Structure formats: structure tokens, C-alpha cells
Amino acid sequence: MSETKALESMIGEEYKYGFTTDVEYEDFPKGINEDVVRLISEKKNEPEWMTEFRLKAYRAWSEMEEPSWFNATYEKPKFDTLQYYSAPKNKPKLNSLDEVDPNIRETYEKLGIPLDEQKMLAGVAVDAVFDSVSIFTTFKEKLAEAGVIFCSISEAVQDHPELVKKYMGSVVPARDNFYAALNSAVFSDGSFCYVPKDTICPMELSTYFRINNMNSGQFERTLIIAEENSHVSYLEGCTAPMYDEHQLHAAVVELIALDNAEIKYSTIQNWYSGDEEGRGGIYNFVTKRGACRGENSKISWTQLETGSAVTLKYPSVILQGDNSVGEFFSVAVTNKKQQADTGTKMIHIGKNTKSTIISKGISAGRSDNSYRGQVKISKKADNARNYSQCDSMLIGQTCGAHTFPYIESANPTGKIEHEATTSRVGEDQIFYLQQRGISEDDAISLIVNGFCKEVLKELPMEFAVEANKLLGIKLEGSVG
Amino acid sequence: MLELKNLHAEVEGEGIEILKGVNLKVNKGEIHAIMGPNGSGKSTLAKVIAGHPEYEVTDGDIIYDGESILELDPDERAHAGVFLAFQYPVEVPGVTNTTLLRESYNTIAASRGREELDPLEFDDYIKEKLDLVEMNPDFLERSVNTGFSGGEKKRNEIFQMAVLQPTLSLLDETDSGLDIDALRIVSDGINKLHGEDDAVVLITHYQRLLNYIVPDYVHVMLGGKIVKSGGKELALELEEKGYDWLESLAKVNGEAK
Numbered sequence: 001m002s003e004t005k006a007l008e009s010m011i012g013e014e015y016k017y018g019f020t021t022d023v024e025y026e027d028f029p030k031g032i033n034e035d036v037v038r039l040i041s042e043k044k045n046e047p048e049w050m051t052e053f054r055l056k057a058y059r060a061w062s063e064m065e066e067p068s069w070f071n072a073t074y075e076k077p078k079f080d081t082l083q084y085y086s087a088p089k090n091k092p093k094l095n096s097l098d099e100v101d102p103n104i105r106e107t108y109e110k111l112g113i114p115l116d117e118q119k120m121l122a123g124v125a126v127d128a129v130f131d132s133v134s135i136f137t138t139f140k141e142k143l144a145e146a147g148v149i150f151c152s153i154s155e156a157v158q159d160h161p162e163l164v165k166k167y168m169g170s171v172v173p174a175r176d177n178f179y180a181a182l183n184s185a186v187f188s189d190g191s192f193c194y195v196p197k198d199t200i201c202p203m204e205l206s207t208y209f210r211i212n213n214m215n216s217g218q219f220e221r222t223l224i225i226a227e228e229n230s231h232v233s234y235l236e237g238c239t240a241p242m243y244d245e246h247q248l249h250a251a252v253v254e255l256i257a258l259d260n261a262e263i264k265y266s267t268i269q270n271w272y273s274g275d276e277e278g279r280g281g282i283y284n285f286v287t288k289r290g291a292c293r294g295e296n297s298k299i300s301w302t303q304l305e306t307g308s309a310v311t312l313k314y315p316s317v318i319l320q321g322d323n324s325v326g327e328f329f330s331v332a333v334t335n336k337k338q339q340a341d342t343g344t345k346m347i348h349i350g351k352n353t354k355s356t357i358i359s360k361g362i363s364a365g366r367s368d369n370s371y372r373g374q375v376k377i378s379k380k381a382d383n384a385r386n387y388s389q390c391d392s393m394l395i396g397q398t399c400g401a402h403t404f405p406y407i408e409s410a411n412p413t414g415k416i417e418h419e420a421t422t423s424r425v426g427e428d429q430i431f432y433l434q435q436r437g438i439s440e441d442d443a444i445s446l447i448v449n450g451f452c453k454e455v456l457k458e459l460p461m462e463f464a465v466e467a468n469k470l471l472g473i474k475l476e477g478s479v480g
Numbered sequence: 481m482l483e484l485k486n487l488h489a490e491v492e493g494e495g496i497e498i499l500k501g502v503n504l505k506v507n508k509g510e511i512h513a514i515m516g517p518n519g520s521g522k523s524t525l526a527k528v529i530a531g532h533p534e535y536e537v538t539d540g541d542i543i544y545d546g547e548s549i550l551e552l553d554p555d556e557r558a559h560a561g562v563f564l565a566f567q568y569p570v571e572v573p574g575v576t577n578t579t580l581l582r583e584s585y586n587t588i589a590a591s592r593g594r595e596e597l598d599p600l601e602f603d604d605y606i607k608e609k610l611d612l613v614e615m616n617p618d619f620l621e622r623s624v625n626t627g628f629s630g631g632e633k634k635r636n637e638i639f640q641m642a643v644l645q646p647t648l649s650l651l652d653e654t655d656s657g658l659d660i661d662a663l664r665i666v667s668d669g670i671n672k673l674h675g676e677d678d679a680v681v682l683i684t685h686y687q688r689l690l691n692y693i694v695p696d697y698v699h700v701m702l703g704g705k706i707v708k709s710g711g712k713e714l715a716l717e718l719e720e721k722g723y724d725w726l727e728s729l730a731k732v733n734g735e736a737k
């Protein structure tokens with residue numbers, strides 16, 4: 001029992017990001033219909049084709065059923081009373097940081113994300129998204145020098161319509177699934193990144209998503225395009241205030257990697273997860289998919305999922321180009337009454353394509369943690385390879401861990417390896433470490449950290465500290 | 481240094497009494513050996529001294545450096561200088577030996593007001609200790625005990641002892657699993673580590689170990705109690721006669737309680 005308590009005090013530690021920011025919001029009707037979709041598009045001054053994209057998606061969505069095939073039970077979001085767009089009133093076109101609402105600026109400071117470029121971590125450009133709008137993007141000019149476009153998706157629609165038109169919806173079509181369709185209809189903002197040919201993006205890019213408004217959903221849209229021979233590493237972080245009501249977060253992320261390009265996408269997800277009894281917390285229903293379109297291209301997803309009441313998320317890679325590589329590294333921690341059903345899909349289409357899946361699930365409290373993964377080798381994918389490893393760690397007696405691997409191979413030259421383990425943090429392990437002078441909390445940290453090591457080392461250096469703080473874990477040899 | 485007074489302990493929550501009144505006094509500079517048949521409670525005794533939460537002390541006391549340590553958590557006892565070399569060392573996947581030891585060393589150092597070592601200093605320090613037990617440096621970067629052979633685990637325990645410099649070392653069957661050469665090397669290491677200011681309690685089944693590490697006292701544990709104590713000759717006597725002749729002692733003492 002004692003180890004459970006220690007873990008709770010560690011992972012279930014008071015949620016530090018639960019505060020609300022006092023800002024005035026623009027009025028916007030609740031509920032959804034074609035007029036609301038049009039109104040969103042209008043607010044954002046969008047061109048005709050964008051409005052059409054949204055309307056088509058809305059029509060598709062209205063005919064779709066909300067899915068329920070996953071291992072989670074929850075009260076369905078009330079789509080007709082939700083607010084689909086929420087923007088702070090005080091929102092001129094921002095050219096300098098001084099114009100950002102001081103309350104919002106303070107919010108990011110409190111979250112440990114100074115928007116002031118001087119104060120930023122060296123080498124990290126940040127796009128800050130507050131409720132439905134992008135507030136500020138740092139280091140824009142420096143990136144522009146390298147030819148990299150990094151801005152909010154709304155700006156991209158205005159300034160780079162040809163790119164958005166060409167790629168948006170090309171990986172996750174509007175009618176892909178219920179939540180992707182909804183997102184396509186009402187998406188508010190998000191990040192856009194374009195890395196031109198032969199370019200290595202000179203800094204880490206990151207977006208911080210913050211849901212502040214209680215009644216609004218957050219529907220952000222991210223699009224990253226890496227042209228031939230380019231390389232980019234991108235990280236997203238997410239937090240939200242504590243409310244007793246659930247809030248919906250339904251994002252769509254699309255990645256496109258052309259010949260020899262590489263995209264590394266990392267997530268540190270720490271949405272509010274609700275209280276002991278499962279009241280409140282975010283519903284995190286996102287569609288993330290990358291297409292390795294070019295030969296020798298590579299897409300890596302790394303995720304550290306610690307928050308949300310319910311998470312349904314399967315970052316996937318479509319391996320179209322010959323010799324392309326897909327990777328998925330995941331740590332999902334659930335505690336209290338959290339439910340996570342997460343995993344990946346690796347779709348092998350090109351020849352000699354390779355995918356690796358390393359998933360670490362840690363469950364504590366009364367939570368439920370499921371890994372769900374699909375590996376599909378299509379007919380033409382000669383010599384495709386997949387290696388999957390899914391490890392679960394249980395802390396205490398009242399949590400659950402499940403693994404659902406789906407394997408489909410239509411090509412006899414394909415090789416798929418799958419390994420799975422389940423372990424329990426034992427009293428003996430904790431005692432052993434305590435006998436060596438390490439406190440119970442630190443002992444659990446060490447054990448959990450050791451368990452996740454292969455995944456944590458995939459996170460960009462700049463965020464390693466943050467990731468470990470988040471896990472409540474002291475990094476191995478914190479000095480070294 | 482250590483005094484056990486009529487120590488009774490049972491399995492937490494199950495009411496199974498395992499230690500049934502252990503009395504033992506260990507002074508600085510001494511080496512004690514505890515022998516006794518399987519299941520007599522030797523490992524339990526060591527774990528209870530180290531504070532394993534699985535056991536509850538129901539009567540008696542553990543006095544260490546003049547004070548009762550019953551209320552201390554296992555890590556606090558370790559800070560006070562208690563070290564247990566486990567009969568079955570535990571695997572901790574993903575955590576390297578160096579990581580664990582640096583964290584241990586510095587936590588203990590901090591609690592005792594000693595200087596903490598930075599990673600480079602620690603590296604130098606640890607290399608010396610490796611030599612003491614002739615351990616291959618490759619083990620430093622391997623996960624704690626993970627995939628180690630039985631003998632390697634035992635050697636690793638003594639390596640940890642060398643690094644942490646405890647004042648009371650409880651070595652639970654460190655000799656079993658070690659090959660002949662390893663036994664000699666590890667024993668030499670223990671002898672070098674032992675001095676005037678610390679004490680060693682060896683739990684063993686074999687008198688052979690006591691040829692290398694010569695005890696000042698030998699105790700026999702039987703049915704959860706120490707039923708006989710003597711000098712190092714007692715070990716030879718046990719080797720010859722086994723434990724049967726002591727059974728009656730255990731019973732008499734048991735009823736006398």
C-alpha cells in the first residue's frame with residue numbers, strides 16, 4: 001500500500017497548472033450548425049476554399065456516429081451546448097510582445113514559458129495557443145532567415161494558401177473519423193511549419209496549448225511539411241485549468257515528409273486529468289498522422305502522456321516511400337480515475353520500410369491504461385519490418401493495464417516482431433533502494449524512470465528536464 | 481553499536497511470528513557470524529534490522545548507536561550507517577549501477593554532513609572501489625542486478641558496501657553463489673573494508689567463509705531465536721555435528737519465555 005501512496009503524491013501531486021486566467025472573451029454562440037461554421041470562417045477572414053473545406057467536413061460529421069470501440073467509458077460531450085470558438089477580446093494583430101494581453105502573458109510565465117525571446121530557452125521557438133487563437137510566435141525572423149515558415153495555421157491560411165490548400169486534409173481527410181471531421185469543420189488555430197528543401201531547421205520548434213475558457217472546446221490543427229532533404233524537430237506541450245466539467249480537446253495533426261526528410265514530433269501532454277472521483281478533466285481525442293511520402297523519409301512520434309481524464313490517441317505513420325522509417329515512442333501514465341487508450345498505427349506500403357514501436361504504460365490508482373497498436377504490411381511492401389515492444393507497469397492493486405496488438409500482413413517477406421511484458425512495482429524493489437539510502441518517493445521515481453528510459457531519451461534535450469519534472473521524476477544522475 | 485533486546489517480529493498483517501525474542505549485542509570493530517538451519521529466521525532478522533515494511537516488530541527493541549531505530553524508515557536507517565547485502569539482490573531494470581550508487585552515496589553523504597561528489601569525482605572514487613572487489617567496470621553501466629549471474633549479484637552487493645562505507649554491515653549469505661576465487665576476492669575486500677569503527681554481521685551456512693573472514697563471535701539461530709553463542713570454534717563444531725543437538729535448547733528456551 002505504501003508505494004501506492006508515494007506514487008500518488010508524486011504523479012497525482014497537486015496539479016500545478018490548474019489556475020484560470022481572467023480575460024474577456026468575444027461573444028460567440030454555443031452549439032454547432034452551418035452558420036456557426038461559417039461564422040468561425042468569417043471571424044478568421046478565410047478565403048472561400050477554406051470555408052468550403054469546413055462546411056464539407058461539417059456535413060460529413062453530422063452524418064457520423066460517435067465511436068465507442070475503445071476501452072474507456074465516459075459521459076459523451078454535449079455537442080450542442082459546447083462553444084466551438086473562443087477568443088480573448090483583446091486581440092489585435094500582434095506584432096510585438098508588448099501587445100499581448102498582460103494576463104495572458106503572465107499565464108505563460110506561470111507555466112514556465114516566457115514568450116520573451118531573450119528569456120527563451122536557447123534554440124527553441126515557441127508558438128503559444130490560448131484557447132482558440134495563437135497568441136504569439138517567437139523567433140519568427142530568425143527562422144525566416146533559414147527559410148523556415150513557423151506561424152499559426154490562421155496566418156498560414158492567409159499568407160501561404162497554396163501550401164495549406166495542397167496539404168491540409170491530405171493525410172487526415174476530413175471524413176477520416178468522427179473527431180477529425182469535427183475538427184476539420186471548426187478548427188480554431190494551431191501551428192504551421194514548412195521546412196524548405198535542403199534545410200535543417202536551426203532550432204527546436206514548439207507550441208504550447210492552453211485551454212482557459214470553461215465552456216469551449218479546443219480544436220487545433222497542426223500541419224508540418226518537410227521538403228526533400230530537410231529536418232525538423234517539433235514539440236507540443238499542453239495544460240488546462242481545473243474545472244469540474246469535462247472539456248473537449250479534439251486536435252488534428254498532419255505531418256508530411258518528402259524524400260530524405262525527417263520529422264521528429266514530441267508531445268508532453270499534461271492536460272488537467274480530473275479529481276480522485278473522476279470529476280472534470282480533459283477529453284483528449286486527437287488524430288495524429290504522418291505520411292512518409294518520400295523515399296528514405298522518416299517520422300518519429302514521441303509522447304509523454306500524463307494528463308487528461310480520457311485519452312484516445314493513436315499517432316500513426318503511413319510508410320509510402322521506399323526505405324522510409326516510422327517510429328513511435330510512448331510513455332502513458334495514468335492515475336486516479338484516468339483512462340488512456342493509446343497506441344499507434346504503422347501502415348507499410350513502400351518497399352524496405354521499417355517501423356519501431358516502444359510503448360510504456362504505467363498505471364496507478366484506479367486508472368485504466370490500454371495500448372492499442374496496428375501494424376499493417378500491404379501487398380507491395382516487400383521486406384517490411386516492424387518491431388514492437390509494449391511494457392506495462394502496475395502500481396498498486398486497483399489499476400488496469402491492457403495490450404491490444406493488431407497485426408495484418410499481406411506480404412510474405414514482411415517481418416513483424418512483438419514483445420510485451422507486464423510488471424508490478426514491488427515492495428522488494430522499493431525496499432532495496434531505500435536500503436541504499438534513497439527515499440520512497442525517489443525510489444519509485446528511479447524505478448519508473450528506469451522503466452521509461454528508452455522512451456524518455458528520445459525527447460529533445462531541451463525538454464528532458466521538463467519531462468522529468470512532469471513525471472515527478474528526478475532525472476537519473478540529476479547533475480550529469 | 482547494535483543491540484537487539486528480546487526482538488519479536490511477525491509478518492505484517494498475518495500474525496505469523498518469525499522472530500521470537502532475539503537478543504544480540506554487537507560492538508564496534510567486531511565481526512559476528514550467524515548460522516542456523518534454513519527457515520530459522522536469519523534473513524528476517526537482517527531485514528527487520530534494516531526496516532523492511534513486510535515485518536512488524538511486536539515486542540522488544542533495536543538499539544543502534546544508543547538509540548531505538550524502530551521508528552526510522554529504511555532509508556533513514558541506511559543514512560545512519562546500516563547496510564544490508566541481500567541474500568537475493570533485487571533487479572532494477574533501466575537504472576544503472578552508477579546512477580543508483582551516486583544517488584545513494586550523495587544522499588547518505590548529505591544526511592551525514594559529508595561532502596557530496598560530482599559525477600567526475602564520483603567516477604574516480606568508484607573506480608578505486610571496483611578494484612577492491614576486482615569487479616569489471618562494465619558492470620557500472622549495466623542496470624542494477626539485471627541479468628547478473630548469482631555470483632555477480634553477490635559481488636555487486638559488496639561493491640556497493642565498499643562505495644557506501646556503512647558502519648554496520650549485515651551480509652546475508654554473501655558467500656553462497658560465489659566461486660572459489662570470487663569467495664577469496666570478496667572476503668579480502670570485506671576484510672579490507674572492516675576496521676575499528678564498524679561492525680560486520682555475516683549470515684552464512686558455511687564454515688569455509690569463516691576461514692577467510694574470522695569472526696569474533698558465532699551465534700546459532702534456531703526457530704526465531706539465538707540459542708547458542710560462542711567463539712569461532714562453534715562454527716567448526718556445527719560443521720561436525722549439524723544443528724540437531726541444539727533443537728532441545730530451542731525448545732527449552734521457547735517454553736521459558
Ligand SMILES: Nc1ncnc2c1ncn2[C@@H]1O[C@H](COP(=O)(O)OP(=O)(O)OP(=O)(O)O)[C@@H](O)[C@H]1O
Nearest residue numbers: 491496498516517518519520521522523524525534
Ligand atoms: N513474508 C513472509 N510470509 C510468510 N512467511 C515468511 C515470510 N517471510 C519469512 N517467512 C518465513 O519465516 C521463516 C524464516 O525465513 P528466513 O528467510 O528468515 O529464513 P533463513 O533463516 O534466512 O533461511 P535460509 O537459510 O534458507 O536463507 C521461514 O519459514 C519463512 O518461510
Ligand SMILES: [Mg+2]
Nearest residue numbers: 522523524567
Ligand atoms: Mg536467508
